[in-house]
Amino acid sequence: MRRLLLGVTLVLAGCGGGLSATSPLMMTCDLRTNSGAAAHGQCQEWRGDKQAETNVNVDFNVLCTSTLSGTVFTGECPTGAVGVCTKRPSVAQRVVLHFYYAPDWDASTASADCTGMGGGWAAR
Numbered sequence: 001m002r003r004l005l006l007g008v009t010l011v012l013a014g015c016g017g018g019l020s021a022t023s024p025l026m027m028t029c030d031l032r033t034n035s036g037a038a039a040h041g042q043c044q045e046w047r048g049d050k051q052a053e054t055n056v057n058v059d060f061n062v063l064c065t066s067t068l069s070g071t072v073f074t075g076e077c078p079t080g081a082v083g084v085c086t087k088r089p090s091v092a093q094r095v096v097l098h099f100y101y102a103p104d105w106d107a108s109t110a111s112a113d114c115t116g117m118g119g120g121w122a123a124r
Contacts, residue, residue, distance in 0.1 A: 019095045021086055023047040026055065026094065029064035030073040032101050037069040041104025043077035044070075048094030055093055082107050083123040085114030 027046045031037045044064075048055055064070045081099035088095055098119065100110035107123050114121040 019048055019088065019093065021047065021084075021095060021097055023095055024049065025076060026050050027060035027064065028073040028075065028077060029060075029068055029070040030077070031068060031070040032104075034069050034071070039068060039070075039098070041101050043073065043081070043099045043101070044068075045077055045097040045099070046094055047097065048092075052093035054091065081124050083110050083114075083121060085110070085117070085119035085121055087114075087117060087119035 025045060025047055026049075029044045029046070031039045031042045031044065034040055046060060050056065061072055064072050077097070077099040081101050082105055083100055085098040085100070086095060087098060098114065100113070105113075111121045111123070
């Protein structure tokens, strides 16, 4: 049994299993007020190790401003979200937390959006 647990632990560690919503904050992208952004009404926290293989060459500022049409935000996303979606992109060594805010989102539509992208939903 101990071997099985050790094997599972090693597999998870190799697959980014150590990443969580409390991993170091790499970047925050605020999309709450940009109605033209695909993810309007959201604030996203990207967490992980900036030196990890799939993160080291990513320009997160450009990803936020040019790709997502957001604004780089200092610190964590503001409180008051209706919920948060935890998403682990399959090709990246990071966790993306999508915070959903009213009036653009309610718990039902945010939960459906989160589930649709394969994330884990938690109401606030």
